Amino acid sequence: MSTPDAMDAMNARNAMDTFELRHAAHGRTGDKGDRSNISVIAWHAALYPLLVEQVTETAVARCFADRRPVRVTRHLLPRLHAMNFVLDGVLDGGVNDALNLDSHGKALSFLLLALPLHVPEPLQAHLRIPRPRT
Amino acid sequence: MDAQPNVPPSTPSSPTSSPPLQARTTTALLIGCAAGFSGDRTDAARPVVDTMIRLGGPAVLIFETLAERTLALAQLARQRDPEAGYEPLLDDMLRPVLADCLAHRIPIVGNFGAANPLAAARRVRAIAAELGIRAPAVAVVGGDALVTPRQREALDHALRAADAAPPDAVIASANAYLGADGIARALRDGADVVVTGRVADPSLTVGPALAHFGWAEDDWDRLAGATMAGHLLECGAQVCGGYYADPGFKDVPGLARVGFPIARLEADGSCVVMKADGTGGCLDEHTVKEQLLYELHDPAAYLTPDVVADISAAEVVEIAPGAVRLSGVVGHARPERLKANVFFASGWLAEGEISYAGPGAEGRARLAAQVLRERLAGVGRLRVDLIGVASILGDDDGGWLAGHADGDARDVRLRVALHHADKSQAERVGREVTALYTCGPAGGGGVRTGLRQRLALRSCLIPRELAPVTVELLR
Numbered sequence: 001m002s003t004p005d006a007m008d009a010m011n012a013r014n015a016m017d018t019f020e021l022r023h024a025a026h027g028r029t030g031d032k033g034d035r036s037n038i039s040v041i042a043w044h045a046a047l048y049p050l051l052v053e054q055v056t057e058t059a060v061a062r063c064f065a066d067r068r069p070v071r072v073t074r075h076l077l078p079r080l081h082a083m084n085f086v087l088d089g090v091l092d093g094g095v096n097d098a099l100n101l102d103s104h105g106k107a108l109s110f111l112l113l114a115l116p117l118h119v120p121e122p123l124q125a126h127l128r129i130p131r132p133r134t
Numbered sequence: 135m136d137a138q139p140n141v142p143p144s145t146p147s148s149p150t151s152s153p154p155l156q157a158r159t160t161t162a163l164l165i166g167c168a169a170g171f172s173g174d175r176t177d178a179a180r181p182v183v184d185t186m187i188r189l190g191g192p193a194v195l196i197f198e199t200l201a202e203r204t205l206a207l208a209q210l211a212r213q214r215d216p217e218a219g220y221e222p223l224l225d226d227m228l229r230p231v232l233a234d235c236l237a238h239r240i241p242i243v244g245n246f247g248a249a250n251p252l253a254a255a256r257r258v259r260a261i262a263a264e265l266g267i268r269a270p271a272v273a274v275v276g277g278d279a280l281v282t283p284r285q286r287e288a289l290d291h292a293l294r295a296a297d298a299a300p301p302d303a304v305i306a307s308a309n310a311y312l313g314a315d316g317i318a319r320a321l322r323d324g325a326d327v328v329v330t331g332r333v334a335d336p337s338l339t340v341g342p343a344l345a346h347f348g349w350a351e352d353d354w355d356r357l358a359g360a361t362m363a364g365h366l367l368e369c370g371a372q373v374c375g376g377y378y379a380d381p382g383f384k385d386v387p388g389l390a391r392v393g394f395p396i397a398r399l400e401a402d403g404s405c406v407v408m409k410a411d412g413t414g415g416c417l418d419e420h421t422v423k424e425q426l427l428y429e430l431h432d433p434a435a436y437l438t439p440d441v442v443a444d445i446s447a448a449e450v451v452e453i454a455p456g457a458v459r460l461s462g463v464v465g466h467a468r469p470e471r472l473k474a475n476v477f478f479a480s481g482w483l484a485e486g487e488i489s490y491a492g493p494g495a496e497g498r499a500r501l502a503a504q505v506l507r508e509r510l511a512g513v514g515r516l517r518v519d520l521i522g523v524a525s526i527l528g529d530d531d532g533g534w535l536a537g538h539a540d541g542d543a544r545d546v547r548l549r550v551a552l553h554h555a556d557k558s559q560a561e562r563v564g565r566e567v568t569a570l571y572t573c574g575p576a577g578g579g580g581v582r583t584g585l586r587q588r589l590a591l592r593s594c595l596i597p598r599e600l601a602p603v604t605v606e607l608l609r
Contacts, residue, residue: 022380030427032429039430043420066534068529077427077446079446079447080423080445096202096589096591099515099517100551101549
């Protein structure tokens, strides 16, 4: 059992290991009808297993819960170190029926890229960390 | 089984027509893309053509200008004016390059014919006359528009079979996605310019490849390779650093001058993608992977009229700075049926906006949203967004906003949208938003209102025989 102090220490360590997905991968959204697809492409081959382990169909469905996906399907492309998510029913009927501004769902990839990802210290060297702007 | 019932055997080119593309060669084919949507940049083509001339060898220039809705809107334009209905920027797109393309025997292939390919083809000939250059042989590839009573009846049947029952509304447009065969035939017949309506986007690339390499129509792996090359090209700048930049993470040099792509397609169906000389942007392993997966669903089954392409074992390798090879694409037998899109004039989308700023802005915008929901209750499907608070993640019912406390945003623009079949009912939105000036919360400003015709889309699969491709050459 953890004491409150130990809990705090663990959370702090986890926080240091946690990065937005954007540091480990990039992606783009496409649409056809009421179906959206979002690619997640590792910045480095060494990061790909982490993505497979953590960026699951469940995690993505949770990320888009407000858009109420009917189904989320993940396709793996190990040779490209990439995954493709297909989200059914997230576009409020699609570009021709939706009332929302981004009826194509073009902005959705960046919502997914905010997903928290735990990255062990040895792999952190492969992350993209922006240099501070001068 | 996969003999094409809808396409007569290709006519061999006459020896005097000196076709620009020779059949059955192993020389690579350059394919440059100068547009990725209707209204794309008209200064894109020049650097692409210059680069292909410098590189030398067989080359073709493609324009992709036909998103799903574009064709339905073009059809509505044609109903208002029989000579309209093709790409409105056709002149601006072709004028800068037509003379050089003709002089260097670089055929131009574009779906810029939209809902009126014949009028577009006549316009191409007129542009050449105005420029004082030789009259190009212009081919019109048609057959995509499903207009006869027999076609409409079969469509209705197919829609119901696809569980996409047509709404109680007038059909605005109905088109099949044709494949590459008509384009290939036009090029073999010596066309300088090929004008199409709806063809599958990658077919703009597969058509020239078929005509150039003389591949068999069931050479699935090569067709699939060309299809994915076409997929990389068809969105124009998107493979060259367009729609890619994310400062700090994905820095793209010279984005304001982002270039358009050229693929060197090999006889084995693999390709190397490059960018036009002297343009901005960037092209590397990551820009190519991002475009490769764009609008794909199952990567093992990318369906087109020409082939089912499979990229699950594909490789993307940067072979030199700014040059990326795509290889390992395989193909499977093409789908038996063609996809058809049917658009219906389904009513009106009314929108209105008003801004609030300073202390309490979010609270005043939220109050304005309540007022609108109360005033427009029962009129039709309604949505309210607060731009600056939530305009992407929210839902139509306002659940997201209700579930999140006022965050004291100080620059908020309310946006309301409503759909109604009846124009006069939809118009109430604009009046209610405007009335917020005097009847709503304090300090609202910058009202804008808009009303647009809506088009509902239904898709289905139809027998190939229902949409036979036609090729007509204007000389």
